[in-house]
Amino acid sequence: MSSVLDTVLLVEVFVTLFVIMDPVGTVPIFLSLTSGRSAATARRAAWQAVAVSFFVITVFAFFGQQILEYLHISLPALQCAGGLLLLLVALELLTGNEKELTAQSGTNVALVPLGTPLLAGPGAIVATMLFTREVDNGPEFAAVGLGVVLVHASLWAAMRFSLPILRLIRESGVLLVTRIAGLLLSAIAVQLVADAVRAFIAGEG
Known part of the structure; x- marks a missing residue:
C-alpha cells in the first residue's frame, strides 16, 4: 500500500513542479x-541553469524554513522579490537591451535569470518546501527527490533540444521569439508580484 502512495506522491510532485517550472515555456x-552564442556555449548554459536550479531547490527543501526565519523573510516577500527581478529581465528582452546588459555586467545568463529566479523561482521553492514538510519516511523522501530530479531532466531536455530551433529560425525569428519571451516573462513577473501583494493584504506576510 505504501508503494502506491509513494507513486501518487511522485506523480503529484512531478506534475506540480512541471506546471510551475514550465519546461516548454522556458524554451523561448x-x-x-x-x-548569438555558439552551440557549445548554449548547451553549457542549459546544464548550468538546470544545475543551479537543482542546487537552489535542494537547499531550500532542506533548509528553506530556517533560512527564511533567520533572515525574517516571509514567503510573499520572497515571491515579490523574484517577480521584480523577472520583470527587470523581461523589460530588457522587450526593449532589445539584453545583449548589452549581459555584455556590460559579464553576467552568466545560466545563473541569473535562467537558473534562478526563472527555473528555481519562488513558486517552485515554496512548493518543494511544502512537499518536504509532509515527508515522514524514506519512501516518501525518495518520491519527492525523484520528482524533483525528473522535472529538472525535463527542463534540460527542453532547453537542450531547442537549439536546432535556434539555428532554423535565424535572426529575424530570434527577434520575434525574444519579444514573445519578454511578454510572457513580464506576465509571469506581474502575476508573482500580484500574488505576493494579495498575500500581504490577507496578512500572510
Missing part, C-alpha cells in the same frame, strides 16, 4: 538569452 526565453 532560453533561445532569446542564448542567441
Whole structure:
C-alpha cells in the first residue's frame, strides 16, 4: 500500500513542479538569452541553469524554513522579490537591451535569470518546501527527490533540444521569439508580484 502512495506522491510532485517550472515555456526565453552564442556555449548554459536550479531547490527543501526565519523573510516577500527581478529581465528582452546588459555586467545568463529566479523561482521553492514538510519516511523522501530530479531532466531536455530551433529560425525569428519571451516573462513577473501583494493584504506576510 505504501508503494502506491509513494507513486501518487511522485506523480503529484512531478506534475506540480512541471506546471510551475514550465519546461516548454522556458524554451523561448532560453533561445532569446542564448542567441548569438555558439552551440557549445548554449548547451553549457542549459546544464548550468538546470544545475543551479537543482542546487537552489535542494537547499531550500532542506533548509528553506530556517533560512527564511533567520533572515525574517516571509514567503510573499520572497515571491515579490523574484517577480521584480523577472520583470527587470523581461523589460530588457522587450526593449532589445539584453545583449548589452549581459555584455556590460559579464553576467552568466545560466545563473541569473535562467537558473534562478526563472527555473528555481519562488513558486517552485515554496512548493518543494511544502512537499518536504509532509515527508515522514524514506519512501516518501525518495518520491519527492525523484520528482524533483525528473522535472529538472525535463527542463534540460527542453532547453537542450531547442537549439536546432535556434539555428532554423535565424535572426529575424530570434527577434520575434525574444519579444514573445519578454511578454510572457513580464506576465509571469506581474502575476508573482500580484500574488505576493494579495498575500500581504490577507496578512500572510
